[in-house]
Amino acid sequence: xxxxxxxxxxxxxxxxxxxxxxxxxxxxxxxxxxxxxxxxxxxxxxxxxxxxxxxxxxxxxxxxxxxxxxxxxxxxxxxxxxxxxxxxxxxxxxxxxxxxxxxxxxxxxxxxxxxxxxxxxxxxxxxxxxxxxxxxxxxxxxxxxxxxxxxxxxxxxxxxxxxxxxxxxxxxxxxxxxxxxxxxxxxxxxxxxxxxxxxxxxxxxxxxxxxxxxxxxxxxxxxxxxxxxxxxxxxxxxxxxxxxxxxxxxxxxxxxxxxxxxxxxxxxxxxxxxxxxxxxxxxxxxxxxxxxxxxxxxxxxxxxxxxxxxxxxxxxxxxxxxxxxxxxxxxxxxxxxxxxxxxxxxxxxxxxxxxxxxxxxxxxxxxxxxxxxxxxxxxxxxxxxxxxxxxxxxxxxxxxxxxxxxxxxxxxxxxxxxxxxxxxxxxxxxxxxxxxxxxxxxxxxxxxxxxxxxxxxxxxxxxxxxxxxxxxxxxxxxxxxxxxxxxxxxxxxxxxxxxxxxxxxxxxxxxxxxxxxxxxxxxxxxxxxxxxxxxxxxxxxxxxxxxxxxxxxxxxxxxxxxxxxxxxxxxxxxxxxxxxxxxxxxxxxxxxxxxxxxxxxxxxxxxxxxxxxxxxxxxxxxxxxxxxxxxxxxxxxxxxxxxxxxxxxxxxxxxxxxxxxxxxxxxxxxxxxxxxxxxxxxxxxxxxxxxxxxxxxxxxxxxxxxxxxxxxxxxxxxxxxxxxxxxxxxxxxxxxxxxxxxxxxxxxxxxxxxxxxxxxxxxxxxxxxxxxxxxxxxxxxxxxxxxxxxxxxxxxxxxxxxxxxxxxxxxxxxxxxxxxxxxxxxxxxxxxxxxxxxxxxxxxxxxxxxxxxxxxxxxxxxxxxxxxxxxxxxxxxxxxxxxxxxxxxxxxxxxxxxxxxxxxxxxxxxxxxxxxxxxxxxxxxxxxxxxxxxxxxxxxxxxxxxxxxxxxxxxxxxxxxxxxxxxxxxxxxxxxxxxxxx
Numbered sequence: 004x005x006x007x008x009x010x011x012x013x014x015x016x017x018x019x020x021x022x023x024x025x026x027x028x029x030x031x032x033x034x035x036x037x038x039x040x041x042x043x044x045x046x047x048x049x050x051x052x053x054x055x056x057x058x059x060x061x062x063x064x065x066x067x068x069x070x071x072x073x074x075x076x077x078x079x080x081x082x083x084x085x086x087x088x089x090x091x092x093x094x095x096x097x098x099x100x101x102x103x104x105x106x107x108x109x110x111x112x113x114x115x116x117x118x119x120x121x122x123x124x125x126x127x128x129x130x131x132x133x134x135x136x137x138x139x140x141x142x143x144x145x146x147x148x149x150x151x152x153x154x155x156x157x158x159x160x161x162x163x164x165x166x167x168x169x170x171x172x173x174x175x176x177x178x179x180x181x182x183x184x185x186x187x188x189x190x191x192x193x194x195x196x197x198x199x200x201x202x203x204x205x206x207x208x209x210x211x212x213x214x215x216x217x218x219x220x221x222x223x224x225x226x227x228x229x230x231x232x233x234x235x236x237x238x239x240x241x242x243x244x245x246x247x248x249x250x251x252x253x254x255x256x257x258x259x260x261x262x263x264x265x266x267x268x269x270x271x272x273x274x275x276x277x278x279x280x281x282x283x284x285x286x287x288x289x290x291x292x293x294x295x296x297x298x299x300x301x302x303x304x305x306x307x308x309x310x311x312x313x314x315x316x317x318x319x320x321x322x323x324x325x326x327x328x329x330x331x332x333x334x335x336x337x338x339x340x341x342x343x344x345x346x347x348x349x350x351x352x353x354x355x356x357x358x359x360x361x362x363x364x365x366x367x368x369x370x371x372x373x374x375x376x377x378x379x380x381x382x383x384x385x386x387x388x389x390x391x392x393x394x395x396x397x398x399x400x401x402x403x404x405x406x407x408x409x410x411x412x413x414x415x416x417x418x419x420x421x422x423x424x425x426x427x428x429x430x431x432x433x434x435x436x437x438x439x440x441x442x443x444x445x446x447x448x449x450x451x452x453x454x455x456x457x458x459x460x461x462x463x464x465x466x467x468x469x470x471x472x473x474x475x476x477x478x479x480x481x482x483x484x485x486x487x488x489x490x491x492x493x494x495x496x497x498x499x500x501x502x503x504x505x506x507x508x509x510x511x512x513x514x515x516x517x518x519x520x521x522x523x524x525x526x527x528x529x530x531x532x533x534x535x536x537x538x539x540x541x542x543x544x545x546x547x548x549x550x551x552x553x554x555x556x557x558x559x560x561x562x563x564x565x566x567x568x569x570x571x572x573x574x575x576x577x578x579x580x581x582x583x584x585x586x587x588x589x590x591x592x593x594x595x596x597x598x599x600x601x602x603x604x605x606x607x608x609x610x611x612x613x614x615x616x617x618x619x620x621x622x623x624x625x626x627x628x629x630x631x632x633x634x635x636x637x638x639x640x641x642x643x644x645x646x647x648x649x650x651x652x653x654x655x656x657x658x659x660x661x662x663x664x665x666x667x668x669x670x671x672x673x674x675x676x677x678x679x680x681x682x683x684x685x686x687x688x689x690x691x692x693x694x695x696x697x698x699x700x701x702x703x704x705x706x707x708x709x710x711x712x713x714x715x716x717x718x719x720x721x722x723x724x725x726x727x728x729x730x731x732x733x734x735x736x737x738x739x740x741x742x743x744x745x746x747x748x749x750x751x752x753x754x755x756x757x758x759x760x761x762x763x764x765x766x767x768x769x770x771x772x773x774x775x776x777x778x779x780x781x782x783x784x785x786x787x788x789x790x791x792x793x794x795x796x797x798x799x800x801x802x803x804x805x806x807x808x809x810x811x812x813x814x815x816x817x818x819x820x821x822x823x824x825x826x827x828x829x830x831x832x833x834x835x836x837x838x839x840x841x842x843x844x845x846x847x848x849x850x851x852x853x854x855x856x857x858x859x860x861x862x863x864x865x866x867x868x869x870x871x872x873x874x875x876x877x878x879x880x881x882x883x884x885x886x887x888x889x890x891x892x893x894x895x896x897x898x899x900x901x902x903x904x905x906x907x908x909x910x911x912x913x914x915x916x917x918x919x920x921x922x923x924x925x926x927x928x929x930x931x932x933x934x935x936x937x938x939x940x941x942x943x944x945x946x947x948x949x950x951x952x953x954x955x956x957x958x959x960x961x962x963x964x965x966x967x968x969x970x971x972x973x974x975x976x977x978x979x980x981x982x983x984x985x
Contacts, residue, residue, distance in 0.1 A: 200249025258571025304345025316451025368489030889932025
């Protein structure tokens with residue numbers, strides 16, 4: 004479904020905005036492969052093309068909004084006036100959720116902001132980044148970052164908005180984490196706080212959907228339900244505010260932003276100027292539509308915003324690292340914006356947007372210039388810098404432009420935006436005393452802003468004891484893009500009225516804080532006469548000049564003074580320590596290798612439930628439905644006998660490997676029972692899983708002692724009692740709960756309609772890949788993550804020489820493997836062929852992707868077992884690539900479903916007389932993913948990288964500075980010399 008303001012052409016142009024960036028993301032690996040660090044140039048070309056598309060839509064968005072101003076409006080228009088451009092496609096018809104995009108003046112401003120700042124940062128990166136050192140991860144994640152920001156600001160469906168929100172969090176985490184060990188703690192704290200904000204926002208969005216009955220953001224903000232339920236509105240307002248505070252780095256969630264400085268300078272520039280922090284600002288502005296008059300919203304934003312602005316200005320003055328200084332200045336400036344949004348008037352929203360733009364300009368420039376200093380001087384520590392202005396005059400001048408705009412020195416754009424915020428504070432919804440206090444606190448914050456701006460310039464380029472004879476000016480390719488946004492702060496201030504008046508007024512109309520039909524026109528200029536904001540600015544400039552002359556003594560006095568007894572990082576660490584302590588205490592309850600420790604609570608709960616059922620209807624017990632006739636057969640005794648033999652033999656086994664094999668026999672008995680019940684698909688799956696499980700268990704158990712540890716008679720007796728009790732309880736539950744009800748309605752529907760709807764007869768496979776394909780895709784993703792987790796855990800275990808202290812079959816491995824290798828030469832291709840046959844016939848006969856993959860995995864297993872030495876199977880990278888490609892193929896098949904109306908909807912057709920469906924492609928994805936996971940398990944548990952194997956790349960002989968220290972038991976003698984070991 005497509006909806007547009009004027010015509011479908013405009014809607015498709017809107018759709019092209021995220022699609023162009025998505026295309027850039029897909030092509031980024033190719034660009035990096037060919038151009039290395041210069042891959043930023045073609046990516047920027049895509050961004051510029053996206054800006055052009057937005058430029059084509061801008062007149063229509065602004066003109067339509069202007070024309071409709073003051074006219075009769077619909078319910079939705081009351082909150083979002085103007086005929087914004089939109090595009091939507093059905094996501095979930097049952098829930099009413101859509102993949103809906105909307106371009107109105109507010110989203111237009113933030114889209115331009117992200118694309119333009121991002122373009123400059125990418126150009127800067129082509130000169131800043133080293134060659135062949137992480138450029139692939141950098142450009143892929145940064146381009147993905149851009150796409151996530153655009154999805155967030157263009158979303159007109161709360162589901163899509165939340166997805167964009169979380170993708171922004173994930174991208175920022177990965178970009179910080181890629182910095183290595185220096186970014187590990189910062190990335191984890193970023194993840195913790197921003198995902199906490201995600202949970203708060205999710206709760207708020209869920210409450211909003213419940214209250215308004217719609218997923219559509221425009222309809223939600225226009226709903227009359229907010230006024231009808233003020234209590235719910237207050238709660239949701241607080242949740243939205245707190246969730247946005249985590250992204251906007253507001254107190255008490257501010258600690259993650261300075262920690263994120265471990266990331267590369269281009270990451271910091273984009274993250275602080277136009278990405279993560281602006282995501283929080285955008286959400287606050289968007290929801291101001293319904294919360295601007297809510298008292299808890301106003302108090303939270305104004306109070307915490309100004310507290311953040313003042314406190315972090317103090318913290319900034321204490322920093323000696325240029326990037327951390329700029330980071331704290333970012334938090335401070337965001338506090339100004341948040342407080343201004345909290346004022347809630349249309350003028351305040353306009354002022355907040357103006358400062359958001361100004362901040363993006365000077366902050367991106369300052370971060371990149373700090374990177375220039377680091378690049379040329381080899382450090383960004385103020386204590387190790389000197390009079391760089393003599394050697395780097397162009398960078399010095401550029402830094403002055405950016406810092407002057409941040410310090411709100413006229414006639415820079417930052418002065419204009421700061422004046423607007425001070426003017427907005429005069430109209431704050433507070434008492435006269437409250438307004439005076441707010442202006443006084445703002446004056447203190449403005450003095451702090453001037454002070455840390457001056458410290459940035461003088462600390463980087465003027466003060467310091469270092470001899471700078473070895474420093475030279477940065478190449479133009481590095482300092483020009485770094486200087487550009489900050490330098491533009493001067494001319495933009497003179498032409499701001501002509502450039503920004505109309506868009507800013509339309510943004511204010513969009514947020515629509517005034518009564519319907521009331522529109523506040525704002526005009527940007529450097530001079531508005533003598534008023535309170537101007538007087539405050541004069542005072543700030545006077546005090547700021549005094550700071551410059553006394554800066555050395557002031558900086559020294561502030562160096563070790565704590566504003567609070569603990570820092571934000573200390574609070575995070577204390578919270579993590581408390582949660583870990585609680586987790587360990589809870590884990591002790593269930594953490595045990597003894598099955599009885601896990602079975603006893605379950606048995607107790609089952610006993611309580613059974614007692615409640617029996618006593619509930621009376622002493623006589625509950626009436627049971629009669630057993631269905633003709634469901635029990637004598638042939639059921641065959642699998643029972645097999646299971647009993649397997650269990651008895653397992654109990655008698657003294658060898659671990661024997662027990663594993665005999666346990667597999669028990670599984671075969673269960674498989675036989677499933678087959679007799681008429682479920683060949685499930686039986687085939689169970690049989691293959693049993694085989695593969697036994698092999699993988701043997702790969703692990705060969706590192707364990709061959710025999711079980713001796714146990715006491717008392718322990719054996721206790722285990723026998725527990726096993727008997729559990730067995731009897733399970734038997735009773737099965738006898739009571741099964742075979743006493745008719746087939747469920749949904750099962751009967753599948754039986755009656757599967758062939759009619761799909762043209763296929765294998766109901767089990769059709770359910771997996773068509774009716775419930777989304778569930779299967781989720782399980783596939785879980786399977787992929789399990790493979791990654793397994794590889795990570797096994798790879799993290801220290802390797803040490805495997806001590807063979809007794810003779811065994813390994814010594815004759817080459818001779819023993821000859822018959823197996825000869826057999827596998829013929830059997831493996833046959834198994835692969837059978838697996839493909841089972842895959843392609845899954846729609847009509849027992850089979851499908853999962854079963855086929857397990858048969859193929861059996862072939863892979865035979866190939867591994869036939870080798871006479873520990874070697875990887877299918878190559879080192881192929882298993883991971885197979886799994887990744889399988890998951891991607893399954894997802895891509897889901898998108899094909901949009902041609903039929905919804906995600907994963909199957910498309911049917913005929914080819915050469917054969918019935919075909921796109922679900923087959925989904926099955927192929929399952930096949931590849933499962934095959935890759937099994938090959939990964941074989942390689943990690945049995946190949947040359949398995950734990951316990953020493954080799955040329957032995958972990959004890961190779962330095963991994965980014966990995967934590969490995970703790971190896973001293974009794975293994977790993978660190979002893981050969982002589983000592985003997």
